Amino acid sequence: MRRLIFILPVVLFAAVLIGFFAGLGRDPALLPSTMIGKPVPEFSLPSVRPGDQGFATADLGGEPMLINFYASWCAACRIEHPLLMRLRAEGVLLHGVDWKDQPQAGYQWLQDRGDPYVRVGSDVSGRTGIDMGVSAVPETFVIDKQGRVRYRHVGAVTPQLWDETLRPLMDKLRSES
Amino acid sequence: MAAEVGQFALILALLLAVVQSMTPLWGAHRGDRILMAVGRQAAVLQALFVSLAFGCLAYIFVTCDFSVALAAQHSNTAQPTAYRFAATWGNHEGSMLLWVLILALCGGVLAAFGGTLRETLQARVLGIQGLIAASFHGFLLFTSNPFLRLDPAPSEGMELNPLLQDPGLVLHPPVLYAGYVGFSVAFCFAVAALIEGRVDAAWARWVRPWVLAAWIPLTLGITLGSAWAYYELGWGGWWFWDPVENASLMPWLLGTALLHSALVLERRGALVSWTVLLCILTFSLSLVGTFLVRSGILTSVHAFAVDPKRGVYVLGIIALTTGLSLALYAWRAPAIRSGALFQPLSREGGITLNNLFLTALTATVFLGTFSPVFIEMLNNDKISVGPPYYARTFVPLAFVLLLLVVFGPMLNWKRDDWRATLVRIRVPAALAAGVLLLGLIANGLAGVITAGGLGLAAWLLAGSVLVLARRWWAGRAYLGRAIRTTPRALYGLTLAHAGLGLLALGITGVTAWESDKVLNMRLGDTVAFAGRTLTLSAFETVTGPNYEARQARFTVTGQGKPYMLSSEKRFYASAQTQTTEAGIRVTPLGNLYVSVGEESPQGVVVRLWDHPLIVWIWIGGFVMALGGAVSLSDRRLRLGAAVKAVPAAAQPVAAE
Structure with missing residues (x-):
């Protein structure tokens, strides 16, 4: 019996190790999305900006666009924010959703760092994000002209990702009929 | 060449x-x-x-x-x-x-x-x-x-x-690594002892300085890292429960447990196999800390480039070192003579309880950090674990542990008596109760957590001073001699535990009374904030060695002499990135933190924070490390070990 206690650590460690090895193959930033190719689920969110028009499914479609989920409490969002500001300056159609966050806090964040979004909805309960399959902020979706999800990125958008993946994809979507 | x-x-x-x-x-x-x-x-x-x-x-x-x-x-x-x-x-x-x-x-x-x-x-x-x-x-x-x-x-x-x-980051990695790697020595000693099948007081006397020598830089490294995040990342937080931060916290918690259990082993020959196990686990967690973030298993803001080939190699090393040593432990440790007996209420008992809590805290952080990996494996769900988890698990456990800190040094080795112990701690207990009561009167029942935090800080500070006071009081007839003959380890203990009190004070202060304000300001605008008045007195472009910056300078009046504070947004041309340099006025009572944001026709966005008492968080960390250093210089540790045994890091150069 006493012997078993001494064996316990190595057994536990073996279990942890199996988990680590299994986790090795996956890229934590790459998540399969069941939403790819499907229309964005119905939603209608009040705006984060006081007095502004909200953000709803009706705003989607027509042109390829990005939907960026952020929150004022999110660390990685701070990293990607300067890039989002650049995208806005370049005229990219970018909408935002302030996820699981108080709208005042989300608004202050935009006031503080600059507001890159065309429309920005406040998803306090996180419902819209969950419908879209958001697991953690920041996440960014590429939406095509028909309002369908075409790409999902988990984690901060990097200049490299934008140049190599998102921009070419959006150019391609723009040329689709 | x-x-x-x-x-x-x-x-x-x-x-x-x-x-x-x-x-x-x-x-x-x-x-x-x-x-x-x-x-x-x-x-x-x-x-x-x-x-x-x-x-x-x-x-x-x-x-x-x-x-x-x-x-x-x-x-x-x-x-x-x-x-x-x-x-x-x-x-x-x-x-x-x-x-x-x-x-x-x-x-x-x-x-x-x-x-x-x-x-x-x-x-x-x-x-x-x-x-x-x-x-x-x-x-x-x-x-x-x-x-x-x-x-x-x-x-x-x-x-x-x-x-x-940044100067903080120039020092941060060497100091942190000195801590991580320092624990490898304790690990090697543990494995060697398992091979020899012999753990004795001489072994413990050798291991303890090495553990201490690793614990000091690790404490410093974590403190530096937290301070860097505060002033460089530009949003005023000091701990984020990021996987990389957790990775440094886990070996620190377990290393702290080891520090205490090695003491019991050295003094009393008890907790033998437990100490050996802690040696193995602490270094294993250091390995996990240095390398797991590079293997691609976890994402982190701090992570280096991810390469699966490296991940396999690193995991292989961890599997071999930890796996083999734990297997060796399972095989050899039961044969090692188990130590002296002690009563539940004794110094040994107190340290065992301390170890229990520290291990539980480590497990909490471990679960929080790695459960996303395991849960995904079990049912393919993606989850993220954030501050709310730690607020509910880590914080209450840590609170209880900190309450117990004062008891440890008050207990006698081998056995003690409840009533006598309670009498010994009456002064810090009364002080803490007083602070708690005052806090409750000032803040009402809604402020019970704040009052509790302040009471805890008072309890820890008074409790650690009591350690010295008791010794000096006992020798008060020859006070000069009593002070001279007080071993340095006792000063170290006092400092390290008092550091925890300062830490509790800082955390409570900033959590309870933090306030902030965001506004647009133009040149010459004035704003009243947290008892001070700020005027945007200059806003211009400045050029640094490898960056250009928009620098805002504020004149601050109120609370003493007027002073200048400047914050800037830097643009690094060759790296194509921006950073925000916050302007921080540090005072013992609280920091004024100013950071500038985007410019627009309405002026520039200015964010102001008032962080009461926050600086005590880092002072607490430094005081703890200082306590470790003082303790390391104690004669007792040098007698068994010929070396002072501070692993020399690559000479870090202070920037600027």
Whole structure:
């Protein structure tokens, strides 16, 4: 019996190790999305900006666009924010959703760092994000002209990702009929 | 030229590490003194060659030799010299080289100054150390060679991440690594003891200074990292429960447990196999801390470039070191003589309880950090664990642990009496109760957590001073002598525990009374905030060595003499990134934190924070480390061990 206690650590460690090895193959930033190719689920969110028009499914479609989920409490969002500001300056159609966050806090964040979004909805309960399959902020979706999800990125958008993946994809979507 | 010299030095170091791992183990087994002596020579030589390799890499960075790929990717002629030097370890390969450098230096010190150790024990420790060193030299050379050439060489290099160009970050990695790697020595001692089947007080006397010598820089490193996040990331937080932060916290928690249990082992010969287990686990967590973030298993804001090949190698090393040592533990530890008995209410009992809590805290952080990996494996769900989890699990446990801290030093070894103990702690208890009551009166029931935090801080501070006061009171007839003869370890204990009190004070202060304000300001605008008045007195473009910045200067009046505070948004042209430099006025009572944001026709966005008492968080950390250092200088620790045993890190250069 006493012997078993001494064996316990190595057994536990073996279990942890199996988990680590299994986790090795996956890229934590790459998540399969069941939403790819499907229309964005119905939603209608009040705006984060006081007095502004909200953000709803009706705003989607027509042109390829990005939907960026952020929150004022999110660390990685701070990293990607300067890039989002650049995208806005370049005229990219970018909408935002302030996820699981108080709208005042989300608004202050935009006031503080600059507001890159065309429309920005406040998803306090996180419902819209969950419908879209958001697991953690920041996440960014590429939406095509028909309002369908075409790409999902988990984690901060990097200049490299934008140049190599998102921009070419959006150019391609723009040329689709 | 330097790259080739460095490369050869590293290859030689690998071969020497192989020699260091084989000969002394075999020598100790056979009782062959010559083989054991060869092991010592190999360890010293290995330290020299790794130092040479590190020197070469540093030289390459400082002289901007962009024909070396690593330098071209992380150094730039416009970067100040101090940061070019710091860039040596501001990347995956370089930081790995720094890691093995510290490891090799520890080995060298053990070999050169370990003469008072039992020869076979020293040989076995060196052998295990050599095994670890060899596997990491292999990792460097085969997966992360820092000396690879680039052809053709670019005329200008890419820049080190501007966020890392900061004096705090120049010091942070070497200090943190000294902590992580320092625990490898305790690990080697534990494995050697398991091989020998013998753990005694002499063993504990040797291990404890090494544990302490690792714990001090780890404490410092975590404190520095937290301070850096506060002033550099520009949003006023000081701890984020990020995987990388957690990775440094776990070995610290377990290392703290080890520090205490080794004390029991040294003094009383109890908790033998538990201490050995802690030695193994602490270093394992250090390995996990340094490497898991590089394997791609977890995402983190801090993570280096992810490469699955490296991940497999690193996990392989962790599997071998930890797996084999734990297997050895399962096999050999039951045979080790178990220690002296003690009553539940005794110093030993108190430390056991402390260990229990620290282990539980470590487990909490471990689960929080890794449960996303395991849950995904079990049912393919993605979850993220954030501050709310830690607020509900870690914080209450830590609170109880901190309540217990004061009891430990008040208890007698072997056995004690409840009533006598309660009488001993009456002063801090009364003080804490008073503070709690005042807090409740001032804040009402809604402020019960604040009052509790303040009470805890008072309890810890008074409790640690009481340790000294009791000793001096007992010898009050000859007070001068009583003060002179107080062992340094007791001052160390007082400082370390008081540091916890300061930490509690800072955390409570900033959590309870933090306030902030965001507004648009134009030149000449004035705003009243937290008892001060700020005027935006200048707003202009300034040029730094490798950046351009929009700098806002504020005149602050109220609360003493008027002063200037400036905050700027920097743009680093060659790295194409922006950073925000906050303007921070640090005072013991609270910090005023100003950071500028975007500019618009309405003016510039200014964010103001008032952080009451926050500076005590880091002062607390430094005081704890100081306590460790004072304790390390105690005569008792030097008697058993001929060395002071501070693993020398690569000389960090203070920037500016």
